[in-house]
Amino acid sequence: MGQNSPPEVLMSQHRLTLLGMIGAALVAAGALAGCATGPSAPLMPGSSPDATASTPSAEVGAAWVDGGRSIxxxxxxxxxxxxxxxxxxNxxxxxxAVELSESAQQECTRDMAPRATLVALPAGVDPGQNLAVTVTGVAQGEARLAGLAAAPAATGEFSPSAGWVNDSLVAIVTYGSSTCVPSVEAVTTAGSDVAxxxxxxxxxxICTMxxxxxxTLADIGREAGSGAVSLVLSGGGVDAGSPIPVLGAR
Incomplete structure (x- = not known):
């Protein structure tokens, strides 16, 4: 429009320009809001007391430990x-048949990982025979344990033990404070054993007295080789004077 346009035309142009600016601002704000609604950052471990401790899963494993007296x-x-x-x-x-319930812990990390529960076996279980383990409760599934080829050596009180969960994972039982479970820092080959x-x-x-x-679960697959395996345990306040055999088959 020219400089001699009527005042009402100039006023209409001004309103259109203002509305256009407002619209552009709203579009930009919407775009920024869309960016802000992307994937949220993961919660920090232990940050929420209502974190789910267990989820039903068909992926259940088991291992012989404690000289065949527990799994x-x-x-x-x-x-x-x-x-x-x-x-x-039962x-x-x-x-x-093993029924599992939630841990008494008040806060749980929001991760999903394998973890182990020690189960003392009732009278009548022969570790030399195959055993089917049916799990119900907060986790559900079934695991099958092949009978041990040879009777395991008796373990003393508070002696560590270990057993194969699968061809790579072992369950290691140690004794100490129930609130301070050892964690694996490194797995290496130590001659014919695995350290x-x-x-x-x-x-x-802070640990209970x-x-x-x-x-503790440890992945030793890369270091185990083939054949029978024994573990040399060290660190973390664990005292195992001699190598301990890993029970079961991979």
């Missing part, structure tokens, strides 16, 4: 809150 049942869920045994396991023929180095716990870590069995 470690492996489920998936929060690594800091393994489930606990509810009631007494043996019917060659099938062991498992536990991490040094933080200096400010009890002595209880703790189960």
């Amino acid at each position: 470690a049942v492996v489920t998936n869920g929060s690594s800091s809150c393994p489930p606990v045994v509810s009631g007494q396991p 043996l019917a023929g060659a099938t062991l 498992v180095q536990f991490a040094t716990p933080p200096a400010d870590q 009890d002595i209880a069995p703790r189960v």
